[in-house]
Amino acid sequence: MRYIRLYAYFLQFSFSKAMQFRLDFCFRIMMDCLFYLIQFLFFNVLYLHTNTLAGWDMDQMSIFIAGYIFIDALHMTVFSTNCWWFPIYINRGDLDYYLTKPISTLFFLSVREFAANSFVNLIIASVLLATMISNYPGEFSSFKIIGFVVLLVFGTLMYFFMHLIFLLSVFWSGSPRGFSDVFFAASHVMERPLKIFKGPVRFTFLYILPFGVMASYPASFLLEEATWEIVLTVVGMTFALFCTSLFIWNRGLKVYSSASS
Amino acid sequence: MSALSTFKNIYFMELRKLITYRADFWINFLGQTVFSILIAFYLWTSIFESQGVDTINGFTLNKIFFYYLIVPIVFRLQQGETIGAISGDIYEGRLNKFLLYPLSFYLYKIATYLAHSSFFIFQLFALTIIYSVFFDTKNEVNFTFINLFLFVIVLIVSSITYFFLNSITELLAFWADNIWSLGVVTRFMTSFFGGAIIPISFFPQWALSILDYTPFPYMINFPMKVFFGEYTLSTYFQSLTILMMWMGLFAVVSNSIWTKGKYQYTGVGI
Numbered sequence: 001m002r003y004i005r006l007y008a009y010f011l012q013f014s015f016s017k018a019m020q021f022r023l024d025f026c027f028r029i030m031m032d033c034l035f036y037l038i039q040f041l042f043f044n045v046l047y048l049h050t051n052t053l054a055g056w057d058m059d060q061m062s063i064f065i066a067g068y069i070f071i072d073a074l075h076m077t078v079f080s081t082n083c084w085w086f087p088i089y090i091n092r093g094d095l096d097y098y099l100t101k102p103i104s105t106l107f108f109l110s111v112r113e114f115a116a117n118s119f120v121n122l123i124i125a126s127v128l129l130a131t132m133i134s135n136y137p138g139e140f141s142s143f144k145i146i147g148f149v150v151l152l153v154f155g156t157l158m159y160f161f162m163h164l165i166f167l168l169s170v171f172w173s174g175s176p177r178g179f180s181d182v183f184f185a186a187s188h189v190m191e192r193p194l195k196i197f198k199g200p201v202r203f204t205f206l207y208i209l210p211f212g213v214m215a216s217y218p219a220s221f222l223l224e225e226a227t228w229e230i231v232l233t234v235v236g237m238t239f240a241l242f243c244t245s246l247f248i249w250n251r252g253l254k255v256y257s258s259a260s261s
Numbered sequence: 262m263s264a265l266s267t268f269k270n271i272y273f274m275e276l277r278k279l280i281t282y283r284a285d286f287w288i289n290f291l292g293q294t295v296f297s298i299l300i301a302f303y304l305w306t307s308i309f310e311s312q313g314v315d316t317i318n319g320f321t322l323n324k325i326f327f328y329y330l331i332v333p334i335v336f337r338l339q340q341g342e343t344i345g346a347i348s349g350d351i352y353e354g355r356l357n358k359f360l361l362y363p364l365s366f367y368l369y370k371i372a373t374y375l376a377h378s379s380f381f382i383f384q385l386f387a388l389t390i391i392y393s394v395f396f397d398t399k400n401e402v403n404f405t406f407i408n409l410f411l412f413v414i415v416l417i418v419s420s421i422t423y424f425f426l427n428s429i430t431e432l433l434a435f436w437a438d439n440i441w442s443l444g445v446v447t448r449f450m451t452s453f454f455g456g457a458i459i460p461i462s463f464f465p466q467w468a469l470s471i472l473d474y475t476p477f478p479y480m481i482n483f484p485m486k487v488f489f490g491e492y493t494l495s496t497y498f499q500s501l502t503i504l505m506m507w508m509g510l511f512a513v514v515s516n517s518i519w520t521k522g523k524y525q526y527t528g529v530g531i
Binding site for chain 2: 020021022023024027028030031034035038041042045046048049050051052053054179181182185186188189192196197198201
């Protein structure tokens, strides 16, 4: 209950802060809309040269694209700004201030900044997702649609935990941004259907760096057979990543040497 | 001290700063390269297999693989410093020193920008050599001294062009409260319409005709064509001239914003 009340305060602060930077508010909406447009344009150009990709036609691919756009928008809204600050706090030794607070430091730093400007984009992404589903030539049951959206939320959590794992390397490397560049390069795996990958690479993107699970599995749940295997893989991988990030965080705190870190 | 000597000193000072985090730099570089290549390889293999062809739009699988190995570095090289290199100075009041230094703000910023860019040149040539040793590139690239020389010239001009284009959005920080997202918009536009995400020859003809009137194809597609040796001297100089005209235009716009903007500057940071 205490955490819910605290999160409500975070939301209040974030919205009032966003209203002070109105121009940035508009720029961010524009930026994300352009990102969404480019994702659709990219696949449209690809489909000029092929009829199917990973067994999906353009209608099916549109749902997959809208799915990972939704994950991106949700991550941008809830976690992204916090992820930006994470390595900075650790490098500058600012973490000291947060470690002394009587709540979980990881929780505090993970959700403190709610990107109110990206929230508009989350609404746009949701509308996009709904449009792609309703425009699809076939029909989906309500169970499948609800399951798809729930799995996308789990996909977002997986995306955040992976981001955190890459960022926490800053405890040891002392570099300004951790391995965030590698993370962003790897995160493009999420934007491609898992079925295009083969052999050990597919295994890696499924179980070791599960970017291939985040959007592809929810899309498979909706577009193909809705199996328990999909649900268990998504939920299980999310839990495994949560435990891994928590473990690395705790190990990192042991080597954290405050301002000289 | 001459402007050239100042430029050289700033350039090397920035390079020294950059190599502070060597391990971090190489891990990021290797990580980015590996993921970018894996994604491109499996995506395009899947497309080539589904179509059952050896060539699409003049690209063999081997050539497209090589393209995706090189294009992210060309793109990063052109990006130079990260977004916020100028706007950060404005917001945090660090611009004061540039107003007091007896040297041009642009000279300083271009020197540091090119230091960041040139860091990627080592990666570019290292990757090209490694790839050429292990894979057959005779059909894709014709490595000659003149080719490489012309390629480096284009890279420098396209980097400075991007610097001026980016500086236009950065300098809006004199008026706007946060311009980070505008920088990202510029980056998205350049990467997609320039050919960093997909070679622009895959675009429909009508789109290519429109793109000809924008600077984007000259910033990535043109250097890539020079790299692959797909040019004649006349097309090279024609495209280089157009690129330099874009650079001149962006420089003029950027300078006029700088001239007006510095009178808005309060010197205390936001």
